[in-house]
Amino acid sequence: MSIIYGPVPSWRLGRSLGIDMVSTHAKTCSFDCVYCQLGATVSRQSERKEFVSLNSLRQELNHLPQIKADFVTFSGVGEPTLAKNLGAAIEIARRTLHIPIAVLTNSSLMHEPGVCEDLARADVVVAKLDAPDDNLLHLVNRPVFRLTVDQITEGIRSFRSIFAGKLAIQIMFINTNRQKAPELAELVRGFSADEVQVNTPLRPCPVKPLNPNDLDKIKRHFLEFKNVFTVYEASKPAVTPMDPQQTERRRPEAQQI
Template sequence: MSRKEAGKKHDVRRRLLVKEDLVYGPLLSRRLGRSLGVNLLGAGEKLCSFNCRYCQCGWTARPILEVGELIADFPAGEKVADALEARLQQVCRESIPIDAITFSGNGEPTLHPELMAIVKAASVLRDRFVPHAKLAILSNSSTVYRPEIRAALECVDLKLMKLDAGSEALMRRINLPAKGCDFAQMLQGLAQLDGVLLQAMFVWGRVANTAPVAIREWADRVAAIRPLGVQVYTLDRVPADSGLTPVSRVVLDSIARYARRRAHVAIEVY
């Protein structure tokens, strides 16, 4: 089944949430400021290695770790660069402030087979049009074990990498990863990535990751990775799984305090 055919099985709400443009925004981000998004997954359908219950874009039709025959669905790197250049030209003409150029969009951006070339092109364009802006990426960390992915990520200023659980069992319940995803490899890749910033989504409901043992295991993983910092947050939009609910600010603050003491890492609550 093609990606397009698989997408027809999913609801209208999800199709409305995916990005239709290669470059979108700028949007006001809680963590990145005024962010110009770069959608590396193409228009229309979500493509991801995870099927996170909390995803605002809905369920993933077919989670994948390897591109395979879906390579034709990705926008060419040159096309992405052209779209970014055109939008940056417009941004400069209209004096629109930009804090970050963020690789994100309809799924997991590191799945794009031309990731390194796109990052390098974006860096050149950033220096030319908005030199004060940061290059950022939002990733679920599933591919970080691959040396070529880490090499591309090293060229990005803000590497915002996902870690929602401290155990493989809980990660699989929350993130519902593609077949072949290896939690131990993912942790090792994160530890090998310089300047990583971890992001953790905490939820209640059908699945929860706030129990004391879950927080202790998560904090120990954070300590082993030694990130520059950690961003802790909860649901802000409608999740794919309607059985999830946001965690209270009091609980988030408690998680952050505990993890700061145990992992000796700067942790911010959003």
């Protein structure tokens, strides 16, 4: 299997069976986040295209062994919305596996035509927002194309207007943006999000995570939201990946997503 991997333990999605519709050998992303566990972005992409054919996905789904999973999650070595056939892939996975579908996105392309429609086929969308202003966006997420926080927030708002499923906003806090929780909470207020995930990079990466006490203080800025969790409050389900090598490529050391 080169497209389907896991299951991996996810701190908000339980046992998560991954589908990687970008599935290139090098990390392919529209961001180059300073905290990325996958290393530097080698393939710097902002144009949507087909990386993996739907036929290849069907073939892997047809050969999938019996798997216990709580979610099928579109994620992988890069940004899943770069795959132009994401919407069709979600429909195929839904029809074949009958497991709820989640997508983890960095939100960078949500303002583009077609991306929201593709994402709206999922049951859960976890959208990243780490920066309340363009300066921090360029320090933390380092987009590989011209992008502003206004474009990102506009994209998330228009997505919410067409999406009846669960929208979670995930914010990765590190030393660079830790003081910006009030501004980020103000932005999240405009999304009618169902959940806020207060995260810090616990997997090996060049940036030090914040400690549980710091993350707890940050969480206090988000208490008005219905569901708000920090990564330190999460429990880890026990999972055994089908193919440890393919899983390790997307989730080094099989840490939480």
